[in-house]
Amino acid sequence: MGRASLWRAKHWVASLLAVTFFFSIDCHGAERIDTVIAAILHNYESVVDYQCRLIVLSYLGNKSEERIINFYFKKPKLIRMDILKGTRPGDSGSIGVYKGGDKVTGRRGGLLSGIVIKVSKDNPLVTTIRGVGLHESDLETVFDQLAFYKAKGRIEFRDAGASYAFTCTARNPAENEGISKDLVWIDSKNLLITRNERYEGDRLVQAASWGEYIVNAGLPEELFDVKFDVGTLGERGIPILSQKAD
16 A cells, blocks of 8 residues: 555545544444544554564465465554465465565575565566565555445444454446455454455455564664565564464
């Protein structure tokens, strides 16, 4: 999500504040979607950086791909993806970094790990088979999707106990890259996204899960360099994700 989109999300929160004046979630008031979403976005305001295990499945026609990723994010918009395992040739061991603008820096794993390239953020080398790039794989992008449905669709909310479940339907899928429906699950305790499913009609075309969150560990900006060794963060006392895919 770009700065303009993030501004819209923040403006949305501010507007909700003017109406609700509080962010506690009434678990018995499932109809109060605005209050629940405002609480989630307000909670995210306190997040400076996060790490998580991201698993992405994408489907395009009769093609499919899966990636298991260690995902690193630092505000305002620094992203690093370490692909631990992937079904696309050359995926496993690859690293991609986005630091704003129109470019992504990356390198492959294995024998080609010493070769660093810089390409457009929409280049097929650094996107899923559906064309989703690094810059569209963070939590803010999903929050922006919720804002879209708030303005141009319908959102249904259900308290599922351990998570809050949102069913989002677009009035006009053509305005939403052909996506007619999003399902979003958010952990009811940490208020962070755990899963997102995207549909074209009744067909699932993308599923992503986020887990093993490490929030506000103090990720340094130097992490967002494809040549930086994540393992050295542990030596500095900064908690990090497991570097194994399983």
